[in-house]
Amino acid sequence: MPESVRAAVTIDDVALAAGVSRSTASRVLSGAGSSSTSAGARVRSAAERLGYVPNPLARALARGEGTRMVLGVSGVSPDVHDLYLGLAMSGVAEVCAPEGVGVSVQWLPLEAPDAPLARLAEDRGVRGVVLINTTERVLDAVPVGLRGRIASIGVGSAAVPSFDVDNGGAALAVISHLYLTGRRRIAMVTGPAWLPCSRRPVEVYKSVMQSAGLPDRIVPGDFTAASGHEGALEILRRWPDTDAIFGICDATALGVLSALRGLRVDVPGDVAVAGFDDIPFAALSAPALTTATHPVRQIAAAAAGAVLDRTAARPTSYPSRLVLRESA
Amino acid sequence: MPESVRAAVTIDDVALAAGVSRSTASRVLSGAGSSSTSAGARVRSAAERLGYVPNPLARALARGEGTRMVLGVSGVSPDVHDLYLGLAMSGVAEVCAPEGVGVSVQWLPLEAPDAPLARLAEDRGVRGVVLINTTERVLDAVPVGLRGRIASIGVGSAAVPSFDVDNGGAALAVISHLYLTGRRRIAMVTGPAWLPCSRRPVEVYKSVMQSAGLPDRIVPGDFTAASGHEGALEILRRWPDTDAIFGICDATALGVLSALRGLRVDVPGDVAVAGFDDIPFAALSAPALTTATHPVRQIAAAAAGAVLDRTAARPTSYPSRLVLRESA
């Protein structure tokens, strides 16, 4: 491609080479409007030959779209070390790149998500928003300006399509496994109370325990390993005969493991431990962590895709798979 | 701000409200060109009052800039689960967001980085590139079109400013610690041979061993935990009296730890283990991993900042800090 050496070939060059007007070229190249097959062929071949690549900025400006997909992350404070966020970004970025859109992250304070959301809605550079760790507060604060170009990884609403892992199914699989392998005094370290999607697993846990006629043993956590560590300590203090601990996520479960190790409690001999997410390090702990998969990247990609397509996507739930290792 | 309800306020609105021409408004708002103090004040106050926010797309189109910062990642294949990449993205995204630029990721195949790089250079939507896991091959393939808007996290060149952690210093700190705590039969699991920045630590290791009159024990790895696991096995097979293993990164060191555990080798009693990066899970392993910090996010942010500023940044090295835990 010798012409690629020269500067930017525009749609005018293509139109000229194909012997049609700029509009016609635009129609066939952008796929909008109708055009004759012959014109279409000529334009396409000219574009191919010249190595034409549409300028995403010009296109976006003309269409009134943005070129930035923003990940709106709720939380008490920005948590940049969250590896869940890294995966989500990567999934979103992959889907957005072909369209020439990049991704950025915007923290949404738990108690005041309105202002940042409003700003995103007015920013002409923003193509759409993918919510993460979504709360009802955020759902209520979604400005009309974002309608049709917003999706949520987590809970959704009438106006915000939801894409999420089957939290309930995953929790059920893990807890059932614990139960079916003979555990009866099962405890759980939960996620932050403000996070809706961390409530499902707790409900499932409660209902399983209840239908088995067992009392529940719940301790609050916040998705961190530290909370798992302290949670395990508290559990063993309050209910010394506990024989299994379910961590709401792998980080928490890993924290549980480290606490039990400190206490010289045998895992899974005395206490079984299970988590959720199947992060890479779940396979490396001692003992290796039993958990359930969480296809974050795939989910994030789907959410971003829905926003890009502006297609009225319906809520989608992704399956989780139990991963049996040594800890339970 | 009642006017924020209405649609996009443009620079024309501001100019009108300030009683100046659009050009003048543009000059003061974009900081380019000169303008009288009085005009400046009027424009600024009008902009403030109307809640004016420049449209990043229009600005970029007019200036001939892009709105996407791409992370060019070298590797044998796209590794989306790399948590190093997540941190880098997050650092770059934070710096780019205020400018209205988003980030995306482009894999650069080891043997053929030229085509993707050329494509990036010609893509009018691309603001600049931040290289990661940079190789000499990539450095050589940087198209002129990218000059002045590219930086590297890792090795650099005359045309590509480098931002990196002080790999040599970090390795020296870790190895010295091993030596000073009495270890003499120290082995190392390295990173992939194609990665320049993973060579420094190896050189440091070799030179330390040599000046101590000790033979080196090197086994190749690839930054994965799996390679650490196998590396440790091989080390103990070849040199059964090894009393310390330095993993090129924490993931690898964690793999080493899991292998030693399987072998029932006492750590740090029989063998000390140390890594590099200080990832969150380094504190959770059993025993907790001794390592050295690696401010990836900060480095990535600096690299992105340099690209945005188009400022001729000189190579910058970031210090690493030794983190003593239980494994060594």
Next chain:
DNA sequence: CTGAAAGCGCTAACAA
């Protein structure tokens, strides 16, 4: 120092 005018590259009515 300031304003008028000409684009940046593309899309989208509107007629023909």
Next chain:
DNA sequence: TTGTTAGCGCTTTCAG
């Protein structure tokens, strides 16, 4: 189906 005509919102010569 096609071409013509206006923009999208901002920057930037170029005169004054």
